[in-house]
Amino acid sequence: MVEAKKPQAPDLRDVERALVIMAHPDDPDFSCAGTAIQMSRQGIEVTYMILTNGDKGNHNPLVTRNQLILMRKEEQRAAADLCGVKQVIFMDEEDGFLRPTFELRKRVCREIRRIRPQLIICPSPERYLVGDGYINHPDHRNAGLVALEAIFPAADNPMFYPDMADEGYLPHKISQLYVTGYDDPTVEIDVSADLDTKIQAILAHKSQFDQPAEMEKWLRERWGDEQADGSRRYFERFKAMRFDRRDEEEESD
Ligand SMILES: [Zn+2]
Numbered sequence: 001m002v003e004a005k006k007p008q009a010p011d012l013r014d015v016e017r018a019l020v021i022m023a024h025p026d027d028p029d030f031s032c033a034g035t036a037i038q039m040s041r042q043g044i045e046v047t048y049m050i051l052t053n054g055d056k057g058n059h060n061p062l063v064t065r066n067q068l069i070l071m072r073k074e075e076q077r078a079a080a081d082l083c084g085v086k087q088v089i090f091m092d093e094e095d096g097f098l099r100p101t102f103e104l105r106k107r108v109c110r111e112i113r114r115i116r117p118q119l120i121i122c123p124s125p126e127r128y129l130v131g132d133g134y135i136n137h138p139d140h141r142n143a144g145l146v147a148l149e150a151i152f153p154a155a156d157n158p159m160f161y162p163d164m165a166d167e168g169y170l171p172h173k174i175s176q177l178y179v180t181g182y183d184d185p186t187v188e189i190d191v192s193a194d195l196d197t198k199i200q201a202i203l204a205h206k207s208q209f210d211q212p213a214e215m216e217k218w219l220r221e222r223w224g225d226e227q228a229d230g231s232r233r234y235f236e237r238f239k240a241m242r243f244d245r246r247d248e249e250e251e252s253d
Pocket of ligand 1 (some may be wrong): 023197
């Protein structure tokens with residue numbers, strides 16, 4: 001058996017702006033809120049992009065679809081606030097039916113060219129089965145596909161969407177990509193010190209938890225890695241990629 005390399009600490013020295021692209025409200029909080037908290041604290045401007053409107057995440061028959069959409073946006077904004085994330089963009093695709101369409105790729109590409117992040121975080125498009133008891137939500141896979149296809153080959157290639165230049169959105173190449181949901185991550189971030197805030201951010205999605213205390217208990221007791229002394233430490237892990245930036249693309253803005 002090939003021994004997996006131990007994941008490295010992140011290198012965020014060249015990151016001023018980070019964009020988190022996820023399928024549903026609450027996905028950023030489960031997958032990378034601790035990382036977002038740490039980046040925000042370091043002065044990195046973090047933006048969440050939520051691709052669907054979350055209109056299938058309902059546990060209460062008295063709540064209408066439109067009420068739920070509004071509620072989930074408010075919850076995601078509140079969670080982002082807790083993490084120091086100032087901007088949340090909602091792309092309003094239908095929950096449960098997210099597809100990597102050319103139209104959505106263009107919309108995501110426009111946001112990448114507008115925000116000009118050095119780092120993008122997105123889910124794995126390859127993760128179908130999780131452990132032995134969970135089929136990954138197709139929206140998560142498709143969110144990963146849309147994000148990757150917007151990053152490459154589209155975002156940094158002026159031949160893609162030349163009309164965007166008229167809007168002032170010029171091609172942009174990111175320098176780092178963190179993808180969640182891989183069994184062989186290459187970067188890990190110890191978020192133990194921010195676990196309480198991460199849990200608060202997850203529980204800010206009130207519509208999603210009939211029993212928030214149970215969820216908190218699960219996160220504290222089951223998530224994270226047990227240490228030799230019996231204590232637990234909590235990590236967010238990513239498959240990381242780094243891209244060389246061409247000189248002519250150094251930003252002047
Ligand atoms: Zn989700």
